[in-house]
Amino acid sequence: MVRVGLTTERLVRAGAELADEVGFDQVTVSALARRFEVKVASLYSHVKNSQDLKTKIALLALEELADRGAAALAGRAGKDALTALANVYRDYAREHPGRYAAAQLRLTPAEAAASAGGRHAQMTRAILRGYELSEPDQTHAVRLLGSVFHGYVSLELGGGFSHSAPDSQETWERILDGLDALLRNWPAQAAPSPGPADSGHRTTR
Amino acid sequence: MVRVGLTTERLVRAGAELADEVGFDQVTVSALARRFEVKVASLYSHVKNSQDLKTKIALLALEELADRGAAALAGRAGKDALTALANVYRDYAREHPGRYAAAQLRLTPAEAAASAGGRHAQMTRAILRGYELSEPDQTHAVRLLGSVFHGYVSLELGGGFSHSAPDSQETWERILDGLDALLRNWPAQAAPSPGPADSGHRTTR
DNA sequence: TGCAGTTACCTAATAGCTTTAGGCAAGTGA
DNA sequence: TCACTTGCCTAAAGCTATTAGGTAACTGCA
Secondary structure, eight states: OOOOOOOOHHHHHHHHHHHHHHOGGGGHHHHHHHHOOOOGGGGGTSSOOOOHHHHHHHHHHHHHHHHHHHHHTTTTOOOHHHHHHHHHEEEEEOOOOOHHHHSOOOOHHHHHHHSEEEEEHHHHHHHHSSOOOOOOHHHHHHHHHHHHHHHHHHHHHHTTTTSSSSSSSHHHHHHHHHHHHHHTTOOOOOOOOOOOOOOOOOOOO | OOOOOOOOOHHHHHHHHHHHHOGGGGGHHHHHHHHHTTTGGGGGGGGSSSHHHHHHHHHHHHHHHHHHHHHHHOOOOOHHHHHHHHHHHHHHHOOHHHHHHHHOOOOHHHHHHSHHHHHHHHHHHHTTTTTTTOOOHHHHHHHHHHHHHHHHHHHHTTTTTTTSSOOOHHHHHHHHHHHHHHHHHHHOOOOOOOOOOOOOOOOOO
């Protein structure tokens, strides 16, 4: 019986690599055991179960992404910072599609609190220091940026923008131009007009 | 032996309901068989395999979503149309989270071509008729709107905006205001400035 | 150096999901 | 009523997940 030196750390890293190679949803305890040439049951000393493994990969991805973001933001402000952080997300998703998918895993409140999720929100807020937005608008803008980054990257990853002109890189740049323009000129709260559009929601939760 | 009258149609509908109840990734041939009180193998006469079932649910969701979009857009233009279509996506995702997740399934090119995907792009383009954008910018804007709608809805569905002020409905409205303002004032192509930001990509694909 | 204790990995077993092959009986049409 | 179609079934094999309990390889201490 040869000991290969399994640890939670190594399993999670290998799981992340596996995710990038075959897709996050193909990451399985069995596949990971095969990769280490070890029996499946052996992994259960290092990882509680399949869900636990996936969660740990998600936490790793969020951490890596936050580290890259912090590095990219250092010394930048305004549109320069906006572009840098946006590219961190996009580049990471392209380099590590499986990890990026993992980062989308829904976490329990406790896990979320212990994750790098907070750093991500802070980084986006930091970008907004370069634009003059007062408090509630700043939160709206954080959410808008998060939506655009995540939405664009995941649609692009899903192949939504391939096979059609203009190419995705160009759109990306123009969207960042657009976001920059919008943040510099964020519209004031509109007066509530009881128009015909059914834009309201009954359930507010 | 009682025949319950399985058909592909009924299976797909029931699968969609199941997805909304327990999550799209919990939709399994076995669970569906249980729901019809029928043995698992019986489903394989109506559905090729698990993947096929999921694809058909995705196609159903895309179709339903496109139908709702078309109904919402009828007779509206400009910001009114923008808001209406945006709310279709958000409301659908809240009412049918499983179906919405299904609509995100990655389709093969052949499946995508046969899907309602094209109608979605057309609807977004239709909205832009109310704004004066020339061709390449129109495509950029279509992609931006797609990204924001999808990004916001999926972050919100993942719980990203709960437990924090201001509430999600308010942000949603302010984001739509912002998009409207941006579309009315879409920035012209910036002159290429070789600045210090590493915003370019080597691989263009 | 040798032994005790820890622990890393194993075998075995149960259970669920997927998929295919082949069978029988419930409907359908002549 | 009889042949035919077909809807649902049994059976079986292969994969993943998970737990219980065993054994051999390390670790540290005398």
